[in-house]
Amino acid sequence: MENPRHWRIRKQRYALVGEVCPHCEVKIFPPRDVCPNCGGEAKTQFAFSGKGTVFSFTVMNDAPAGYEKNLPYAVALVKLEEGPIVTAQLTDLGDQPVEIGMPVEMVTRRIRDDGDEKGIIVYGYKFRPAFASQH
Numbered sequence: 266m267e268n269p270r271h272w273r274i275r276k277q278r279y280a281l282v283g284e285v286c287p288h289c290e291v292k293i294f295p296p297r298d299v300c301p302n303c304g305g306e307a308k309t310q311f312a313f314s315g316k317g318t319v320f321s322f323t324v325m326n327d328a329p330a331g332y333e334k335n336l337p338y339a340v341a342l343v344k345l346e347e348g349p350i351v352t353a354q355l356t357d358l359g360d361q362p363v364e365i366g367m368p369v370e371m372v373t374r375r376i377r378d379d380g381d382e383k384g385i386i387v388y389g390y391k392f393r394p395a396f397a398s399q400h
């Protein structure tokens with residue numbers, strides 16, 4: 266058994282937290298308190314595994330001033346194991362080409378390091394190839 270307080274902190278900091286519908290058990294991300302499947306109220310928190318596969322992706326060759334050093338980078342639609350699809354930047358790719366169906370896992374990363382808040386969507390998480398953590 267995990268210490269509940271520890272679990273709560275860990276969920277907030279390191280996990281992708283959405284909701285699970287108590288009526289039809291559909292997993293919901295991002296959390297919206299209403300089930301998109303059955304329309305029922307869904308406020309039960311659910312921590313996703315953070316594992317999924319690349320559903321589709323775009324390689325970005327343009328970036329706002331201050332982000333050029335990160336070019337090019339890939340933004341993917343990641344289909345989570347539990348069903349929902351999330352948009353996130355891919356990281357730790359090295360020379361590896363991105364492929365549809367590639368297994369990926371969530372990592373928490375500092376995404377940016379200057380004060381310019383304009384012109385870019387700042388995601389709270391990224392995904393990396395899933396096998397990168399096995400060695």
Ligand SMILES: [Zn+2]
Pocket residue numbers: 286287288289290291300301302303304305
């Ligand atoms: Zn439902």
